[in-house]
Structures are given as C-alpha cells and as structure tokens.
Amino acid sequence: MTDTTAFDWQSFLLRWSGEWADSLPEDETRSEDDEASRQARWLGFPRASEERIAAMEERLGRRMPPSYREFLKVSDGWRHAGGFVWLLAGTEGARWHDNESGLADHFEEYLDEDAGPEERREADLWRHGLQLDVESDITHVLMDPEDVDEDGEWAVYTWASWRASPPERHENFLEFMQDVYREFHSLRARSSDNEPAFANDTTRKLDDQVEEARLQALRGNWEEAVRALDEAKEYGRPRARGLGDQIRRLLGQTYMVYFDGLVTDPRYAPELLAPLVAEHAPRSHQDDSTLTFHLRGADDDLVSLAYSMLDQVRSGTYRYTAAGPFGEAVERARKLARWGDTDGAWRTLSEALPLWEPLGPDHLAPLGWVADPLLGPLLTPERGRELLSTPRGGQPGEASRPTVGLDPGGLTWLAEPDPGNNRTSYRFVLVEGVEPADLPGRLGNGDDTTLNEPMTSWEARHESLRSKQEFSSYDDRALMAVGRAGSGWSFAFDGDPAPFRRQRFVSPVAGASAGTRAVVVWCGLRTWHGEPFFHLSVARDGAEQYAFTYADGEVRQSGEVPPALNPDQFFGDLDDSVEVERAVLEAVAGEFGAHLPRHAIVNGRLHTFVTRSWTRPPRDGETYAVIRLRSSGPHATGSERTGDDGAGTR
Template sequence: MSESKAFDWRSFLLRWSEEWADSLPEDEVLGEDEQGARQARWLGLPPAPEERIAAMEERLGRRMPSSYREFLSVSDGWRHAGGFVWLLAGTRDASWHEDASGLGASFEEYLEEDAGPEERREVEIWRRGLQLDVTSDATYVLMDPEDADEDGEWAVYTWASWRAAPPERHANFREFMREMHREFHRLRSRDGEGEPAFANDTTRELDARVEEARLEALRGGWERALAALDEAREYGRPSATGLGDQIRRLLGQSHSVDFEDLVTDPRYAGELLPPLVAEHAAHARDDSTLRFHLRGADEALVARAHATLDQVRNGTYRYAPAGPFGEAVERARELARWGEGDEAWRTLRNALPLWEPLGPHHLAPLGWVGDPLLGPLLTPERGRELLSTPRAGQAGAAPDETPDLDPPGLAWLAEPDRGGDRTSYRFVLVEGVEPRELPGRLAREKGNDGEDAPGNAGRDANRAEPAEPGTGGPNRAGDPNEAGAGAELSAPLTAWEARRGSLLGRREFSSYDDRALMAVGRAGGRWSFAFDGDPAPFDGRRFVSPAPGAGAGTRAVVVWCGLRARHGKPFFHLSVAREGAEEYAFTFADGEVRRSGEIPEALYPDRFFGDGDGGAEAERPLLEALAAEFGARLPRHAIVNGRLHTLTTRSWTRPPGEGEGYMTIWTDANVPRNGGDGWRVGRRPS
C-alpha cells in the first residue's frame, strides 16, 4: 500500500482544525465564514463526491494525482492553509494558471542561455501549472503535471513576492499540506500578548520528543537527537532550534547557526556567544548585523556580545569553564599554544565526562570554539567524536577515536599545500630546550646604537616569556613584531596575522639582511622548532647558518629547502651544531654539493643528489631521513591552520663585504632617499 493511501486525511485535518480553533482569542472578531468554522471546529468544506471530482478532471482534461483526490474526498477545499493562503481550491476553483500573473514571462527575462532544467522549470510552471490558491497574501500555489513521480504524484510549488526566493517545491500535495500545518504551528507558537497558550496534543507530543532528544544527545546519540529536534523545529517548538544548533555547530555547520532563543538566555550566553561572534568576525562586514542574531536580547547582553566580539578579533578571548573540565581546558590550551594540537584534543576529549552543563538546554561545551588557540582544533570528525561521547552524567558507549591531524615526521612538507604557496621553507630544531627559550638563541637584540647586537645564547633564556592572549602587555595579538625589539615571543598568531603584522607600517625593505619571521613550538621528543614557511631567496654566498648560536649547550639542526622553488634553481641546506660549534653541514645548489664535517651515512648527500642531479624528487626522502635521524616532527595543523607564538630572528646572512652592494626599497614615495624614485642601491664602504 502506498504512503498516500495509508495517510489518514480525516484525522489529520480534524486535528489541524481543532488546533486552529483553540488558538484563537475569545474576543477575536471573525468573518461569518470563519466564525462558522470555529464553531464547527472544522476548517474544511463538505467532501466532494466521486462524480464531482470526475467532472473537475473532465473540465481540466487531466486526472488528478491520488493525494489531491483523496483530500477532496474528505474536504472540497481548505481555509487557512498555513499563514498566507486563506482559501485553497477544491473541485470548483482549481484552474490552469496559464501565466495569468505574467510571472512566467518575467522569470524568462532573467533566464540565462545555459540555464539548467531547474531554472527552466521556474519559468514553465507558470504556463502549465494548476493553480490552487483562491485567496492569499500574494502567495501562489501551483501543481506541476510535468513534475511527477513514479506514483503519478505532481509536485507542488509555492511562491510569494515578499519571500525573495525561487519557488519552493513540495514532493506532492500531501507533503504540501503537511508543510502548511507546520507553518501554522510555527506562526502560532510565537505567543502574542493576550493570546491563549498554544498547547495541544501535537505540541505536547513534540515537546516530549525534544526532552527525549536532549537526553539522547547527552548519551552520545546525536544523530537520532538531531532528527527529532529538526522535526520539532519545523513546528516552531521552543528550544528545538537552539538545541539543534549546538549539534550543528560542532559538526562544522556554522552558517545560519545562531542558537535562537538560547543565546539570549543569560545562563547560556557565556557558552554560546563565543562561537556565534567568532563566525560573525570571520565573515561579517557590518557589526550592526550582529543584533539580528540576538533577537530579544537586552542592552546588557548586546554589549556583552560586542565585548566578546572584540576579544575574539584581537585574539584575547579565553574559554575558562569552571570545575575539573575547566582545568583540562587550561592544560589543552597550554599544549595547543606550542603546536601540540593532537594532544590538546585528547586532553579535551578525555575530560568530557567531567563536563557539566550550565542548564537543561546545554548539550555540549561550545565556548572553546571561539578560543583562538582551541578553536582551530575543531574538525567535523572531532565534532562528531565529541557529540558521540556520553557526558553530563549520562551513560553510553564511548565512540571510536578520530585519527590525529598531524602526520608523524617531516615528510608532509613535501606535499603541495592547498594554495600551492609552500615551495620553499626553513626551520630550526633545538634539542632539550622549551620553545619559550628560542628567542635567546635565535632572536635579534638591539644594542644601544639601535643596530643588531650579537645574540647571547648563554644568557637566562627563560626571561624571554611569551605573552598570552588576554594578559595585556606589549605582546598583544595584532602587533606581533614588538617581539623583534627584544628577545621575546609574540602572542599566538595565525601565519597570515604574523605575516601581515610584520609588514604593517614597514616602509623600508633591504637585501642587506634576512631576518626570518618564524613560528615556534614543540617538535616531538625533546625538540623545539622555529619554522618559516615563506622565506626570502636563498643567497648561498652570504648565508650564515643559525645552528651554532642556537645549539649553545645542546644540539641544533637547520634545514632550508627550496627544491620546488618557483624561481631560481633548486637548493637544499642542512647544518647541525653541537655545543655551539658546527658538527657537519652540506648545501646542494647550482647542481653541486658542498659539504663539511662527518655527515652520518643516513644523511649523506650523495644518496639524494647523485651525479649533481636533484630536485623535487629528493625532498621527501630527505625529510624522511631527517625525521628518522633526529626523531623530530613538525605539527602541520598548527603551522597551517592554528596559532603559534612567533619571533624575529637575527639575520641569516652576513653583512655585505667590501665592495658588495645591496638594495633598499622604500614604499613611501613621499620620503625617498637619494631622489624621488623610492629606491636606493647601497654599497658597503671600503
């Protein structure tokens, strides 16, 4: 038996009619027809006998689809189909539209020559559709006989000029009427002043499903919960959207997620505002639109939202829930700030059973999504793992763990990135030191004369303490290169923010030196790293490896790879220092290998650059050999998608020698030197 024949039209229409009658205020003034419908508790009309349906079909020249025929046999027309169609046609009023509105011709004017079937249907339905709206609020309802399924059911299209959208399709007349019943519920669920509470068997049944869905979500059954919540949302049930949006946001569905009425509840604002404003900060151009997502909020909450938005934008927002879960969040943040994203995620995930909701409509921790360090840890796969984990005292099976985002070792650097930008890179590995100590080994310091003073690797490196988001001080996010004025780290920044900050306000560019802007973190084992994914061109004549300075009292490794460089010939450099002195090194450039020291067999350059050959094919084997030799890795996700502290190093090139020239370029033509063309060639004096 088909679903259409199994559908109980009379019970469905009777329930709708009774819900409509009970939702009307006692003193509401109704027309004679509506007053009669209220008293009869019936929105329909008398049923149409078979002969009347057959006569209509003869008049129209087509047999009607089954769902519409069955409806007519129960009610020959319908009042208040949703909120905007006041009378729906029965056997007497249904007629072919034949573009009486002129909308078909209007749609055709904007039709592209290469328009597909869907766009062309939007034109043709006005010419071939059967019009079912009799009286409405500028809303058309048409059945399309040419858009039929295997059961002969015609699709129903609705369109309203004020909706600013293409015609909305419903699979058949039955689904159209069910949607109109849901629309009636959505509109009536917004209780107005003086109106009776909108409560009936349908709302009570749906609210019970919402409560069960809430508990099911906390048990880890988010898929079943979301299906139930989405059904309740279609009927406008309170909290169904806010609960469902929490699930959708953790699945990565950030568009059109605003947590509806829950975000304006002070109990939940601290958890729901951060992900909401983070999405706004990433995509919105006008902050006035933020209030649209805060409908019904008082001025205090709106001010709180804008304050949180400012924190998210400048990188100072810090997710800090209470209790044992909050302690785990702090540990996770400390791991994430040094690039240990996978371990940070495991810390959050393992603490989930300790998480406590802020109220009955809180399904999962959400505030961390807006945290500049923790937010980048979220992926749809991790969101599903979080949602599948029982929490808030509910029992259930633990989900399978998602794979780590960071591949082991270094070989991922040989893979093309999404934008194809990473064709050259360099990094420093230092053994047995924490990342916060790297400025003392790599960063430039300014002497009294303002020129670069040699770094003192033997000084107390721990005084180079990085600034954390939210702590204030000179190393605030957005001003990354204040670290360059001394041996300090910036606040955690994305690669784009760090690069943009390094150029902000800078007017002079010189080939005299090569001070690298590098992200820092932990590199597995006992190693720390500094990484530059956008280095200056390699100058083999003046290059000075930072390995000896970085390796004072320990071991340091420097790698600079340009085997896929777009401009110039491929090159590769490796140098290793121990106790402040170079142990071994080799450089491949111009088809030749220059080497020094006793190079381990696993890293011997002839294995990779035999007979002077070399290029992109040597990159992966080299990186695999380096990872095996030193047991180090670089965190791909943090480097590419996350935030890391940065430092500006001392120059990787020596000063120009006697008679060697260099170029300086100024970007401000109003303050040129030696003329007005904005550039000058310098030469070291004899």
C-alpha cells in the same frame, strides 16, 4: 517512498481544524466563513464525489495526482493552508496558470545559456503549472505536471516575492499540506501574549520529544537527538532550535545558527555568546550593530558582554574557561595547543568531557572554546562528532571512539601539495633540549627579541608587514612560528621564505646550538623562484658539525655527513622532485627523531618572532637598496661597497 494513497486524510484534517479553532482569540474579529469554520471546527468543505473529480479532470485534460485526489475525497478545498494561503482550490477553483502572473518572463530574464534543468523548470512552471492558490498573501501554489515521480505524484511549488528566494519544491501534494500544517504550528507558537496559549495533543507530544532528545544528546546519541529536534523545530516548538543549534555548531555548521531562546538567557550567555561572536568577528567591514540582531530581548549587561567579547575575539585575547575538572583540562589543553601539540590538546579535552558540567538543563555541550584563539582550531567535523558522541553532564552511555589525530608525525607531510600549491619553499630550525620560548634568544636579532602573541600564519605576516618600517634588498630576517617538535625538540618554522641566495646564505645553526644540538633545513625543490635547492646543516655546542647544499644542479658539503643523510642518494635524479623531497625529509626525521605539527602550522595559532638575517653582511662592491617608511611617505636610500661578489641589486 511514501504511500500517499494510504494516508489518513480525515484524521489529519480534523486535527488541524480543531487546533486552528482552539488557537483563535475569543475577542478577534473574523469573517463569517472563519467564524463558521471555528464553530464547526472544520477548515474544509464537503467531500468531492468521484464524478466531481472526474469532471474536473476532463475540464483540465489531465488525471490529478493520487494524493490530491485522495484529499478532494475528504474536502473539496481548504481554508488557511498555513499562514499565507487563505483559500486552496478544490475541483472548481484549480486552473492552469498559463503565465497569468507574468512570472515566466520574470524568471527567464535571469537565465543564461548555462542554466541547468532546475533553473529552466522554475521558469517553465508558470506556463504549464496547475494553480491551487485562490486567495493568498501574494503566495503562489502550483502543481507541476512535468515534474512527476514513479507513483504519478506531481511536485508542488510555492513562491512569494517577499520571501526573496527561489520557488520551494514539495515532493507531492501530501508533503505540501504537511509542510503548511507545520507552518501553521510554527506561526501560532510565536503568537503574541494576548492570544490563547497554543497547547494541544500535538504540541505536548512534540515538547516531550524535545525533552527526550535533550537527554539522548547528553548520552551521546546526537544523531537521534538532532532528527527529533529538527522535527520539533519545524513546528516552532520552544527549545528545539536552541538545542539543535548547539549540535550543529559542533558539527562545523554556522549558517543560521543563533542559539535561539538560549543565548539571551544569563545562565547560558557566557558560553553561547562566544561562538556567536566568533562568527561575527571577521566581518569587521560591517556595522557591528548587526551583532545585536540575534540578541533581541537581551538586557544592557548582556549586550555589553557581547561587545566586550567581540573586542577580545578580534584582538586574540579571549580565553575560554569552564568550571570543575573539565575547566582544569581546558587550561592544560591550551598550554599544549600553544606550542603546537594540537592532537594532545584535543585528547586532553575529549578525555575530560565526561566530567563536564552543563550551566543549565538546556546546555548540551561545551561551546565557548570554539572562540578561543588556541582551542578553536582544534575543532573539525570529525572531532565535533566525537564530542557529541561522548556521554556527559552526568548521563550514562558508551564512550565514543577517539578520532584519528590530525598530525601524521615526521616531516614528509611538507612534501604533500597544499591547497593552491603555495608551500613550494620552507625552512625550519630544530633545537634539542630547549623550550620554544627560548628560541628568540638563540635566533633573534638581540636580547630584546620576544615572542608575539599566537596568531595564524596569515595574521602574523599581515601584522609583521604592517609594523615593519625598513625593507632591505639584502637582509633576510625570517618571521618564524615556534613550538614543540616531538620529544626533546623545539622548532622555528617559516612557510614563506625569501628566495634562496646560495652566495649570501649563512645558516643560523651554530648560534642556535649553544650548549645543545641544532638542525637547519631549507627546502625549495618545488620552488617557483629559480632552480630547485635543498640545504641541511647540523651543529653542536656552537660549532657546525656538517652541512650540505644542493643548488644549481650540484651538491656542496662540509664535515662528515652521516650515511643516512648522504646527499648523493637523494639528488642524483630530480625527475620526481616530490619523491626526492619526501625521501630526504624522511631521512632527517629518522636521524633526529623530530617532527613538525602540521595542523598547528597550517591551521592553528602559534607564537612568532623575527630572526636575525639569514644572509651574510654585504661585501665591498655589492649594491643594495634600503627602503625606510616615514610618516610623510617611503624614502629609499642606497648603500654601495667595493668588491667582486657580483650579487647586484635585488
């Protein structure tokens, strides 16, 4: 905790006063008091004696907190405390607020019975707080005698209605004064062109600090750098926010990250516009003109680039590029991510980071890739820290320790509960020795089946439903994501299948195995739709070798099932369905040496396609419905066949 009684108020207030005086335009009209303060280079008043402070305390009935008392001993009040408090009270002006503003009633209106201590304190403050603002721009400054620390310091609260935010809390009076000193600096740093250049020992020291922070960031010392940049940002120093925003964005922080002062620079715009646009892109319900709010000062070409990039991000066609060896690694990483190897893609990027070349002196790290539909999902806060800890841009430093991969390997992760417990049923096909791009030809509904552009699972399902013109209660055409499933295998995965109908189900394994080996798994041991079930089928060269299905409490099998996959060892007791699921998935992974990439399936973007139906054709006597969508509205048509299956209408 800061020793507020040891603080050098005299030096601090003299420095503030001199900087304030030097920042004033010569031709500005000022009040007599301000002109006198400028010439005297002193914003304060004469010191308050101990007797004067004691008289104040007797009048108010409370001993003042230490930092405020020490301040009064140097100056009995203060002018221009920041940009919005023109006169701060000394021994004569301080008084109990006693809800003079009526704000206690205002804040109490919004309290409910569940309001916590902090919310109630905001309301009570206006009844018992000590008011320090004497003249201000509708800005209140109150010390709270009920919010006291172990050193006897009172918290200071500031509030202005035009800020549209709760009261801001300062630990003590010293912290409040330091904050409004930084506010003075920040406002002066953004002064207009006709005012004198705001440069002094403080600004020069801070600007040197920003430059050193830039170098530290490139050397991988990002934590040290961000602390220095954040301090300089509070003083409004140029470059500090734009540099710091690059670090924050790679840590996964997007709130109030706008790359201020850099995104409109033509050198950096191609790189920094991308993450800014990607953050805006999902807000399609908003007016896109808000995109330019943070592009003030940009020319027409840059604004045009921003909107072009917005179209690309929304359509999934944006492609990040970079120069040199790092750019070559980006292309390799994209190919790996395209087929689900997100850990390999990240390793490719991270290993090439030392070769990355900045676009200019204020470029700290590659950022445009976070908007790339294939590369963006690679970013996690841990990986962001790894990137930031890697020396780059020609700077020396120790290599960072690689983060642990996001894919656990194997298949057992499918048995782990996902957020919302939505993954209760899933199915997948493994095909050996073929590329993922070949799977539509093996599982699709004809030669014209092609892969869709990479999408998230939600986007793929939404797009599939939007373009679908016919719905059948009998057909079960799966929308499946594809990728590589380890060494020598490709996969097709459906994380939200239709209900399993054992009487109608036909495994696609035989057609998928032409000239090779294929495996089909459909698991619903935790399904919400009917009884738990599990199916495994294996085929080679177009012929099924063996299969088993657990459903309705019994196992049916065909062919010679290997001992490691014998269903009797898994489905004797389903008291713990998760453990059963985990055990059978572990056995399947062990038997075939394949795995499914969790991060790509859950969080990434993968190619998808629609398979042929996983159900046999209807038999005679089975009734089903088909709904066809036309421009004039949906039309339902029925079809009936004779037979004795008894499946009924779904």
